[in-house]
Amino acid sequence: MFVLRLLLKNAFRHRLRTALTVLGLVVAVCAYGLLRTVIDAWYAGAEASSSTRLVTRSAISLTFPLPLSYAERIRALDGVSGLSWANWFGGVYVSERNFFAQFAVDPPSYLALYPEYRLSDAERQAFFRDQQGAVVGRKLAEKFGWKLGDQIPLRGTIYPGTWTFTLRGIYEGAEVGTDEQQMLFHWKRLSEALRQRTGAGSDRVGVFVIGISDPDEAAAISQRVDAQFRNSLAETLTETEKAFQLGFVAMSEAILLAIRAVSGIVIVIIMAVMANTMTMTARERLAEYATLKALGFPGGFVVRLLFGESLLIAGLGGALGIAASFPAVRLVGQLTGTLFPVFRLSPTTLALQVAASAAIGVVAAAWPAWRMSRIGIVNGLRHVG
Amino acid sequence: MHALPLAYVARNLWVRRVTTLLTALGMALVAYVFATVLMMSEGIRAALVATGQPDNVIVLRKGAGAEINSGITRPQAAVLETLPGLARDAGGRPLLSKEPVVLNSLPKRGSGKPSNVTLRGTGPSGLALRPQVRLVEGRMFRPGKAEIVAGRATAAGFAGTGLGESLRFAGREWQVVGLFDAGGTGFDSELWADADVLMQAFRRASYSSVVFRLADPAGFEAARAQIETDPRLTLEAKPETRFYAEQSEALASFIRILGLTLSVIFSIGAVVGATITMFAAVAQRVGEIGTLRALGFRRGAVLAAFLAESLLLALLGGALGLAAASGMQAVRVSTVNFQTFSELAFQFRLTPAIALQTLGFALAMGLVGGFVPAWRAARLRIVDCLRAA
Numbered sequence: 001m002f003v004l005r006l007l008l009k010n011a012f013r014h015r016l017r018t019a020l021t022v023l024g025l026v027v028a029v030c031a032y033g034l035l036r037t038v039i040d041a042w043y044a045g046a047e048a049s050s051s052t053r054l055v056t057r058s059a060i061s062l063t064f065p066l067p068l069s070y071a072e073r074i075r076a077l078d079g080v081s082g083l084s085w086a087n088w089f090g091g092v093y094v095s096e097r098n099f100f101a102q103f104a105v106d107p108p109s110y111l112a113l114y115p116e117y118r119l120s121d122a123e124r125q126a127f128f129r130d131q132q133g134a135v136v137g138r139k140l141a142e143k144f145g146w147k148l149g150d151q152i153p154l155r156g157t158i159y160p161g162t163w164t165f166t167l168r169g170i171y172e173g174a175e176v177g178t179d180e181q182q183m184l185f186h187w188k189r190l191s192e193a194l195r196q197r198t199g200a201g202s203d204r205v206g207v208f209v210i211g212i213s214d215p216d217e218a219a220a221i222s223q224r225v226d227a228q229f230r231n232s233l234a235e236t237l238t239e240t241e242k243a244f245q246l247g248f249v250a251m252s253e254a255i256l257l258a259i260r261a262v263s264g265i266v267i268v269i270i271m272a273v274m275a276n277t278m279t280m281t282a283r284e285r286l287a288e289y290a291t292l293k294a295l296g297f298p299g300g301f302v303v304r305l306l307f308g309e310s311l312l313i314a315g316l317g318g319a320l321g322i323a324a325s326f327p328a329v330r331l332v333g334q335l336t337g338t339l340f341p342v343f344r345l346s347p348t349t350l351a352l353q354v355a356a357s358a359a360i361g362v363v364a365a366a367w368p369a370w371r372m373s374r375i376g377i378v379n380g381l382r383h384v385g
Numbered sequence: 386m387h388a389l390p391l392a393y394v395a396r397n398l399w400v401r402r403v404t405t406l407l408t409a410l411g412m413a414l415v416a417y418v419f420a421t422v423l424m425m426s427e428g429i430r431a432a433l434v435a436t437g438q439p440d441n442v443i444v445l446r447k448g449a450g451a452e453i454n455s456g457i458t459r460p461q462a463a464v465l466e467t468l469p470g471l472a473r474d475a476g477g478r479p480l481l482s483k484e485p486v487v488l489n490s491l492p493k494r495g496s497g498k499p500s501n502v503t504l505r506g507t508g509p510s511g512l513a514l515r516p517q518v519r520l521v522e523g524r525m526f527r528p529g530k531a532e533i534v535a536g537r538a539t540a541a542g543f544a545g546t547g548l549g550e551s552l553r554f555a556g557r558e559w560q561v562v563g564l565f566d567a568g569g570t571g572f573d574s575e576l577w578a579d580a581d582v583l584m585q586a587f588r589r590a591s592y593s594s595v596v597f598r599l600a601d602p603a604g605f606e607a608a609r610a611q612i613e614t615d616p617r618l619t620l621e622a623k624p625e626t627r628f629y630a631e632q633s634e635a636l637a638s639f640i641r642i643l644g645l646t647l648s649v650i651f652s653i654g655a656v657v658g659a660t661i662t663m664f665a666a667v668a669q670r671v672g673e674i675g676t677l678r679a680l681g682f683r684r685g686a687v688l689a690a691f692l693a694e695s696l697l698l699a700l701l702g703g704a705l706g707l708a709a710a711s712g713m714q715a716v717r718v719s720t721v722n723f724q725t726f727s728e729l730a731f732q733f734r735l736t737p738a739i740a741l742q743t744l745g746f747a748l749a750m751g752l753v754g755g756f757v758p759a760w761r762a763a764r765l766r767i768v769d770c771l772r773a774a
Contacts (some may be wrong), residue, residue, distance in 0.1 A: 031650045255720055266654070
């Protein structure tokens with residue numbers, strides 16, 4: 001009890017200095033949490049993927065379409081329990097800043113494969129019936145203030161012209177990680193428009209999504225699908241949905257690496273600041289520590305005092321920083337708009353924030369504690385001057 | 386008014402070396418992040434802007450934005466070939482290249498993770514239009530053959546694209562017969578092959594872009610007006626430099642905004658460090674301040690001396706950070722450009738403007754961090770100071 005009181009008194013002897021150090025810690029711990037959340041957001045697609053879905057794309061790259069005729073051949077394969085397909089539309093809503101994903105899909109089979117997109121029966125039927133219709137995720141509808149029945153114009157970049165869709169449903173994600181910022185519309189509408197414009201040969205799909213009943217069979221089924229189309233005009237590459245999503249993440253690996261590095265740097269910056277505070281504190285109290293030693297306290301006691309004080313300040317700053325992370329993440333999530341479909345503080349991030357605060361406290365006290373434990377009583381007392 | 390000599394300021398920092406170093410280190414890290422982010426953004430911009438030639442004009446389908454989204458049919462391309470005022474080569478052929486561009490997903494060397502590489506179909510006039518591209522090893526692809534020449538960055542980064550290696554796609558075996566150096570521009574991250582062979586192999590009916598040069602660059606507006614008013618063409622023409630500058634915009638500004646936001650947040654930590662250090666400096670030297678004032682130095686001189694000390698500390702941090710950042714210039718990075726969905730290799734670029742901005746940012750941190758302590762030092766009363774001493 002005595003030690004704790006001493007620690008508290010010591011920590012708040014220089015109120016201003018302690019307050020400033022705590023402020024620095026709050027900023028650093030909060031920034032660290034934000035950066036970790038940005039990295040997590042990148043992996044959100046892979047996190048939300050299902051182990052019972054495979055994605056088949058052209059072996060050359062995602063930009064090459066596959067013929068719709070493959071659908072029957074894939075469906076006939078062993079282990080395939082469901083099949084749907086989707087095309088990336090790449091439309092722009094008002095301005096490029098409002099980026100969100102739009103897919104032209106075959107609605108009944110697609111929604112059957114994605115049960116996590118929860119849609120009321122009435123909205124589902126309305127969407128199925130209206131070929132000009134579309135459904136969007138809840139977050140997207142909130143962001144742009146769309147209501148059922150609204151007209152949504154998109155300017156095509158891959159498919160020229162302005163496309164207007166009628167909003168027929170708003171889906172909700174079944175889990176926290178489900179992407180609620182997508183738009184789905186009828187693949188038939190896209191293919192018919194293309195047929196009118198360019199003539200025949202428009203039955204092309206971007207990717208096939210395959211539903212499987214046994215996740216352990218994923219590798220075998222993938223091979224079976226690809227073997228089916230080997231040496232054909234459009235060879236395929238089939239992988240689990242997770243691997244498919246991670247492929248996108250890997251593309252921006254360099255940026256992710258930079259963000260990771262920077263999130264480490266912020267911790268080092270605050271370590272330097274905190275170490276400085278502790279060094280100054282220890283230097284000022286040289287005589288005091290010598291007195292304690294002269295009174296018979298062992299050298300370890302002084303060391304523990306320093307570590308205790310450092311951890312106390314770091315703990316305080318860390319706790320406030322973590323508390324500040326919640327509103328900060330919410331704010332940044334709103335500011336970045338549709339850029340990150342899922343943006344939330346994960347338990348791992350919180351644990352890392354706690355660990356980082358503790359590490360800062362320990363490292364900051366290490367050097368002054370080592371110095372103080374070695375200082376002789378006489379030298380220390382002489383310092384009183 | 387007498388000012389305190391700079392040597393006094395510098396020696397004060399030297400006396401408390403450990404504290405000075407720790408504080409400067411904090412600032413150095415912030416300056417380092419600030420500088421590298423600007424260097425990265427500048428590197429992306431420089432690589433793409435240099436990709437375009439000032440006299441070249443690129444034509445894409447209206448609203449396409451990027452080559453892979455675009456499509457120009459053979460008849461449309463034929464109309465473009467009849468445009469008046471095209472530059473011609475020695476043989477009298479127009480300097481115009483009709484190019485199919487496709488993305489090919491290839492595994493990276495080392496990690497084996499796939500990424501999209503731009504595969505461009507071109508021909509002799511395509512090479513004439515890009516004087517920055519030089520063949521450094523092997524030979525050019527032969528017309529009509531399934532042969533590839535690879536950009537330097539592609540060959541280094543992707544499996545199967547080195548000289549003598551081969552790739553299998555679109556039902557054929559493609560031999561890599563040469564390596565080219567495009568001087569650090571976007572073409573370094575591409576693969577080039579014969580345009581007609583590519584069109585055939587991928588069964589494409591349309592090109593992605595048409596690039597041409599005008600005999601008189603001043604004729605651009607007239608050519609653009611003709612292209613955009615021709616009802617047979619739903620195309621748009623842009624100077625190549627502007628097109629590539631636009632391609633760099635999204636990624637470069639994403640990195641810049643992310644980085645600057647981080648720098649500002651981080652700088653709060655460093656400023657706090659400077660404030661703590663300077664407050665301690667003032668507290669330790671109360672007696673000294675009193676003596677100086679008693680000797681006749683004004684409040685302004687004391688304020689200036691402490692501010693100068695803080696600024697010097699910041700300058701030291703800024704210089705350290707900048708030195709570390711300049712070491713990054715040797716690093717080559719490759720990432721996917723969101724706008725083109727394909728790999729782009731670039732180098733961190735340090736420009737004088739970035740160096741000045743970094744030092745300015747560091748000094749601003751020193752000013753903010755040092756002002757309150759310096760102000761407090763200047764406000765102290767002589768009697769109190771001397772009594773405290």
